[in-house]
Amino acid sequence: MNSSNKASISSVITELVGHLSQLPGIGPKTAERLAFHIIKTPESKITSLSQSLMKAKQQLTFCKNCFIVTENDPCSICSNEFRDHKTLCIVHNSIDAYAIENTNTYSGSYHILNGSISPINGIGPNELTISQLLMRINNNLPNEIIIATNPTIEGDATSTYIINQIKNDEVKITRLAIGIPIGGDLDYTDNKTLTQAFNSRQPIR
Numbered sequence: 032m033n034s035s036n037k038a039s040i041s042s043v044i045t046e047l048v049g050h051l052s053q054l055p056g057i058g059p060k061t062a063e064r065l066a067f068h069i070i071k072t073p074e075s076k077i078t079s080l081s082q083s084l085m086k087a088k089q090q091l092t093f094c095k096n097c098f099i100v101t102e103n104d105p106c107s108i109c110s111n112e113f114r115d116h117k118t119l120c121i122v123h124n125s126i127d128a129y130a131i132e133n134t135n136t137y138s139g140s141y142h143i144l145n146g147s148i149s150p151i152n153g154i155g156p157n158e159l160t161i162s163q164l165l166m167r168i169n170n171n172l173p174n175e176i177i178i179a180t181n182p183t184i185e186g187d188a189t190s191t192y193i194i195n196q197i198k199n200d201e202v203k204i205t206r207l208a209i210g211i212p213i214g215g216d217l218d219y220t221d222n223k224t225l226t227q228a229f230n231s232r233q234p235i236r
């Protein structure tokens with residue numbers, strides 16, 4: 032018998048918290064909150080959640096050409112003959128590509144890096160799909176490569192690395208503009224964004 036009066040937490044909870052805290056962006060406190068939320072949730076909902084997790088794992092894969100998460104390989108973008116396969120947009124993750132798709136403004140193809148260069152987290156170029164990107168560029172030289180990495184230290188490092196690796200001068204390389212968000216306020220715009228917005232101003236007449 033335990034000599035202390037203190038109740039010890041169930042090993043089932045500890046295990047659940049352990050698994051949840053391995054998810055990106057989930058710290059130990061959030062993992063604990065999620066674990067107790069799961070315990071309170073009706074069993075039918077948890078069954079649906081676990082089935083959905085298994086379905087995602089079993090039915091989704093990465094396109095071998097562009098590395099987007101897809102049900103079919105090659106994906107519906109790579110296999111679509113009506114899309115412009117001479118324009119290549121480089122993004123960190125599939126979710127970024129789907130965000131661009133939702134704008135209905137882009138009809139080219141994508142290359143998903145599956146992350147960003149981050150020496151602090153031990154992620155170098157070899158952990159991303161950069162060699163596959165360079166191979167794609169060599170095999171089918173695009174007219175334009177659009178760098179759509181995040182405007183962060185990691186995103187900039189990734190972008191600089193990729194640009195330096197593209198040796199062919201014939202290909203046009205562009206980067207998404209950085210500026211004031213729609214509905215934003217100059218007052219609340221940080222110095223760096225405002226500077227970038229100024230530098231990338233567009234003529235209107």
Ligand SMILES: [Zn+2]
Pocket residue numbers: 094095096097098099105106107108109110
């Ligand atoms: Zn694809």
